[in-house]
Amino acid sequence: MDFLLAPWPWYVAGPTIGLTVPLLLLMGNKKLGISSTLRQICAACVPARIPLFQYDWKKDSWNLFFVGGVLVGGFIGGAVLANPKPVALSASTMAYIAQFNIAHETGLMPASLFAWQELATVKGWLLMVLGGFLVGFGTRYARGCTSGHGITGLSALQWPSLLATCSFFLGGILFSRYILPFILAL
Amino acid sequence: MKNSKYALVGMVFGLALTKGEAISWYRIQEMFRFESFHMFGIFMTAIPTGALTLWLLRKTNAKTFEGEALVVPQKKYHHGIIIGSLIFGFGWALTGACPGPLYAQIGAGFSVVIVSLLAALAGTWTFGRFQRFLPD
Numbered sequence: 359m360d361f362l363l364a365p366w367p368w369y370v371a372g373p374t375i376g377l378t379v380p381l382l383l384l385m386g387n388k389k390l391g392i393s394s395t396l397r398q399i400c401a402a403c404v405p406a407r408i409p410l411f412q413y414d415w416k417k418d419s420w421n422l423f424f425v426g427g428v429l430v431g432g433f434i435g436g437a438v439l440a441n442p443k444p445v446a447l448s449a450s451t452m453a454y455i456a457q458f459n460i461a462h463e464t465g466l467m468p469a470s471l472f473a474w475q476e477l478a479t480v481k482g483w484l485l486m487v488l489g490g491f492l493v494g495f496g497t498r499y500a501r502g503c504t505s506g507h508g509i510t511g512l513s514a515l516q517w518p519s520l521l522a523t524c525s526f527f528l529g530g531i532l533f534s535r536y537i538l539p540f541i542l543a544l
Numbered sequence: 545m546k547n548s549k550y551a552l553v554g555m556v557f558g559l560a561l562t563k564g565e566a567i568s569w570y571r572i573q574e575m576f577r578f579e580s581f582h583m584f585g586i587f588m589t590a591i592p593t594g595a596l597t598l599w600l601l602r603k604t605n606a607k608t609f610e611g612e613a614l615v616v617p618q619k620k621y622h623h624g625i626i627i628g629s630l631i632f633g634f635g636w637a638l639t640g641a642c643p644g645p646l647y648a649q650i651g652a653g654f655s656v657v658i659v660s661l662l663a664a665l666a667g668t669w670t671f672g673r674f675q676r677f678l679p680d
Contacts, residue, residue, distance in 0.1 A: 365563055365564070365565050366560065366563040366564045367585075368564065368581070368582050368583075368584075368585030368586045368589060369585065369589055370560075370564070371560045371561070371563060371564025371565075371566065371586050371590075372564070372585060372586040372587065372588065372589030372590040372593065373589050373590065373593040374556065374557075374560035374564075375557065375560050375561065375564070375566075375586065375590040375593075376589065376590035376591065376592070376593025376594040376597070377593055377594075377597065378553060378556075378557045378594075379593075379594035379597065379598065380594065380597035380598060380601055381553055382550070382553060383598070383601065383608070383614055383615075383616070384601070384606070384608055384609055384614075385549060385550070385553070385608065385609060386608055386609070386610065386612075387608055387612060387614065387615045388550065389617045390557075392642075392643040392644040392647075393643045393668075395643070396643060396664055396665055396667075396668040397668055397672075399665055400665060400668050400669045400672065404669060406669075406673075408669075408672040408673055408675075409672075409675070409676075410671070410672035410675055411669075411672055419547060420547045420550045421550075423547040423548060423550045423551040423554065424550045424551065424553065424554035424557075425554060425644075425647045426551050426554065427550065427551035427552060427553065427554025427555035427556075427557070427558060428554045428555070428557055428558035428561070428644055428647040428648050428651070429558065429647045429648065429650055429651035430551070430554075430555045430558065430651060431554065431555040431556065431557060431558020431559035431560075431561070431562060431648060431651065432558050432559075432561070432562045432567065432647065432648030432649060432650065432651025432652040433651035433652065433653070434555070434558075434559055434562075434651075435558070435559045435561075435562030435563040435648075435652065436562045436567070436648065436649075436651065436652020436653060437651070437652055437653045439563070440652075445565055445568050445570045445571060447570055447571075447574055447579075447580070448574060448579040448580045450577070450579045451570065451573060451574040451577060451579045451580065454573070454577065454579075455570070455573065462570070466562070466565060466567055466568040466569070466570070466571075466649070466652060466654075467568065467569045467570075467640065467649065467654050468569060468570070471569070472569070472654050472656055472657065473656055474655070474656050476656070477656065477659060484638065485638050485639065486638075486639065486656060486657070486659050486660045486663070487659060487660070487663045488635075488638060488663070489634075489635045489636075489637075489638025489639035489641075489660060489663070490635065490639055490646070490659070490660030490661065490662070490663030490664040490666075490667065491635070491663040491664065491666055491667040491670075492631050492632065492634050492635030492638065492667060493632055493635035493636060493639060493641070493642065493643060493646070493660075493664045493667065494635075494643075494663065494664030494665060494666065494667025494668040494669075494670075494671070495628075495631055495632075495635075495667035495668065495670055495671045496628045496629060496630070496631030496632025496633070496634070496635055496667070497628065497632045497642075497643060497664075497668070498628070498667070498668045498671040498672065499624040499627060499628025499631065499632075499671050499678070500624050500625050500626075500627075500628030500629040500632060501619075501622070501624065501625070501628070502619065503632060503642050503643045503644075504636075504642040504643075504644065505642070505643070505644055506619075507619065507625075507629070508587070508591075509590055509591060509594055510594070510617050511617065511619045512591045512594070512595070513591055513593075513594025513595045513597075513598050514594075514595075514598055514616050514617045514618070514619075515595065516617070516618060516619040517621075518619045518620060518621040518622075518625050519619045521621070521625050521626060521629075522619075522625045522626075522628075522629045523629075525625065525626045525629030525630050525633065526629040526630070526632045526633040526636065527576075527633060528630065528633060529629060529630035529631065529632065529633020529634050529636070529637075530572075530575075530576045530633035530634070530636050530637045531576050531633075532633075533576075533633060533634040533637040533638070534573065534576035534577060534637045535576075535577075537634075538573075538637055538638070541638070
């Protein structure tokens, strides 16, 4: 049963993710794009007469079922079939995180950073609250995220999506290099 | 239920994200530091798989399972593509999650990510609230 617990190599995970694009199109002209669900939840719960949230969100409710499935997939892959070993990081990444005393143990996330009690610290607040806020703000401003632009848009050879993908990678690279080390050192 | 089939596809998608470790904060740090091929391998196989299958579907004039003509997604340029994506990149480096992995991380048992998801909803809402003051 060990092979069920082992992580998938990139050449298995990547094509599986890619096949979602044609499958959703065939199932009913649906476009893979997950940041749209954030807009939908806003439209359903707190529309507050904001133009961005005035639309028939129920028409796109398939998307909410989709992310419900993603959550279940995360449970199966990350809890039921959890890898008993730590993520097989490169030696240089391990050395990088070790300098901030972040334990590299079993699990997909460092439990010492992503825990409820960490919300009481500036570091935890920046990582989880500010980070989440920027993800939600930026993806809606760009009208798409890694799935909508990076996977769907690029699969459909849309050049604006290439620009989006380059930009969010650039943002991540610059932030990781020049700002994140100061936050992790807090 | 008509929509439950999408939950099934979402489950496989979420399983691939999780088992492929694309929802791992560690892997995202490693990716942005160019210290492993793993995440790039995922992108470099996912995109051609999508592109090749879309090309084949178009080439063969494929219809949806219900017989409708296929509508291939189109994305228009606006300045938010660059500004918004840069901001999103900062958030991705902090949380180790783009929107899909936020849901998968919660499923994987990191209950505190519910707070990040709520913060992402607040971010989306705030963008909507101030959209008219921002360059498009």
